[in-house]
Amino acid sequence: MSSPVWHPFTQHGLGEPIPLIAGAEGAMLHGADGRSWIDAISSWWVTTHGHCHPKIMAAIAEQAQRLDQLIFAGWTHQPAEDLAAELVRIMPENLTRVFFSDSGSTSVEVALKMALGYWAHRGEARHKIVVMEHSYHGDTIGAMSVGQRGVFNAPYAPLLFDVVPVPFPAPGREQATYDALHTACRTGAAAFIVEPLVLGAGGMLVYSPSVLKQMREICAAHGVLFIADEVMTAWGRTGTLLACEQAGVSPDILCLSKGLTGGAIPLAVTMASEPVYAAHLSHDRAKMFFHSSSYTANPLACAAANANLAIWREEPVPARIAMLAQRQKARLNALKNIDNPRTCGTIAACDLPGGEGYLASIAPRLMAHAREAGVLLRPLGNTVYVMPPYCIDDEALDRVYAVIASI
Numbered sequence: 398m399s400s401p402v403w404h405p406f407t408q409h410g411l412g413e414p415i416p417l418i419a420g421a422e423g424a425m426l427h428g429a430d431g432r433s434w435i436d437a438i439s440s441w442w443v444t445t446h447g448h449c450h451p452k453i454m455a456a457i458a459e460q461a462q463r464l465d466q467l468i469f470a471g472w473t474h475q476p477a478e479d480l481a482a483e484l485v486r487i488m489p490e491n492l493t494r495v496f497f498s499d500s501g502s503t504s505v506e507v508a509l510k511m512a513l514g515y516w517a518h519r520g521e522a523r524h525k526i527v528v529m530e531h532s533y534h535g536d537t538i539g540a541m542s543v544g545q546r547g548v549f550n551a552p553y554a555p556l557l558f559d560v561v562p563v564p565f566p567a568p569g570r571e572q573a574t575y576d577a578l579h580t581a582c583r584t585g586a587a588a589f590i591v592e593p594l595v596l597g598a599g600g601m602l603v604y605s606p607s608v609l610k611q612m613r614e615i616c617a618a619h620g621v622l623f624i625a626d627e628v629m630t631a632w633g634r635t636g637t638l639l640a641c642e643q644a645g646v647s648p649d650i651l652c653l654s655k656g657l658t659g660g661a662i663p664l665a666v667t668m669a670s671e672p673v674y675a676a677h678l679s680h681d682r683a684k685m686f687f688h689s690s691s692y693t694a695n696p697l698a699c700a701a702a703n704a705n706l707a708i709w710r711e712e713p714v715p716a717r718i719a720m721l722a723q724r725q726k727a728r729l730n731a732l733k734n735i736d737n738p739r740t741c742g743t744i745a746a747c748d749l750p751g752g753e754g755y756l757a758s759i760a761p762r763l764m765a766h767a768r769e770a771g772v773l774l775r776p777l778g779n780t781v782y783v784m785p786p787y788c789i790d791d792e793a794l795d796r797v798y799a800v801i802a803s804i
């Protein structure tokens with residue numbers, strides 16, 4: 398009898414082997430059978446400083462002695478208070494409110510509900526959401542609705558709500574994006590949601606900070622809420638704490654998850670500006686923000702996030718990230734027979750000749766080849782990318798690129 402586990406984004410009908418991992422440390426995953434793998438994609442973009450970082454593990458263990466879980470509606474605890482205060486301190490100045498949830502998708506759902514609540518409570522009928530082509534914001538119904546339509550969500554298409562897409566600002570074609578955004582904003586959109594600088598699941602598509610800045614200004618000119626989904630791009634991935642920083646952009650609403658706990662344990666926040674919060678503030682109970690998950694602001698997760706923030710304060714994380722960015726770029730540029738090499742901070746990506754689209758046959762072949770060679774890679778169609786934990790050493794990084802070169 399095979400395992401009863403039903404894995405995400407896995408076609409069990411193909412019979413791919415599923416390695417059993419017993420432990421991890423730094424950039425390495427250790428199999429139960431004694432083999433090991435270099436985690437070249439940070440266990441799906443979450444692990445920032447490395448697996449089992451001692452400070453994060455210790456913070457979880459220590460918190461586990463005190464308080465495991467608490468209803469967060471009308472009650473609070475110190476790890477959440479400390480985390481919220483620190484996030485307000487280090488994130489863009491206008492983001493003064495912190496709403497907790499437990500995954501990137503949920504942080505997006507919360508952002509969309511905040512935006513719609515903002516307009517509803519102000520008495521203006523705005524509910525259109527503007528989105529960028531090729532975006533990914535998660536797999537719940539609302540998050541899928543604002544993401545790129547395709548093979549991933551075709552069976553659910555009848556349930557997805559209508560959105561207004563603007564084209565991806567490919568180099569030289571930015572004006573089309575601005576024009577479409579202008580038109581959408583002029584006709585009463587509620588919000589624009591975007592992944593700043595890098596569209597992750599859409600194929601590691603990068604665009605420049607000046608485009609991000611321009612899009613933010615168009616939204617601001619029309620009072621359209623600007624939602625930055627930094628679930629993947631935050632916590633140093635793009636070379637700065639937030640990708641928005643590089644454009645001097647302050648969003649109205651910000652989604653954070655993945656690296657918020659250093660990637661150790663699920664947690665998310667949606668940060669909001671004072672006007673978004675104030676629109677829900679009233680003596681009228683009908684205007685409260687009607688959203689919660691059971692594990693909202695789980696104390697163990699908040700303790701892990703506080704440890705992550707301490708690492709950012711105490712260790713030379715920006716220098717480490719800058720070094721990794723250079724090391725990635727040098728290795729990517731040395732690859733031959735690839736198309737569209739691109740980097741953004743610690744992220745490096747390129748396209749392999751041989752087919753387009755997420756289901757490109759090269760993806761499972763490359764994944765299997767890498768797995769055999771001791772490297773965890775997971776191409777997006779014919780796009781292969783390297784997004785390792787910041788602690789990866791030169792030898793391991795060389796091995797990752799050797800595997801890509803040997804396809």
Ligand SMILES: *Cc1c(COP(=O)(O)O)cnc(C)c1O
Nearest residue numbers: 500501502533534535597628629
């Ligand atoms: C991964 C991701 C999400 C979804 O996060 P989950 O924790 O997997 O629900 C949302 N937005 C972006 C940009 C992501 O990369």
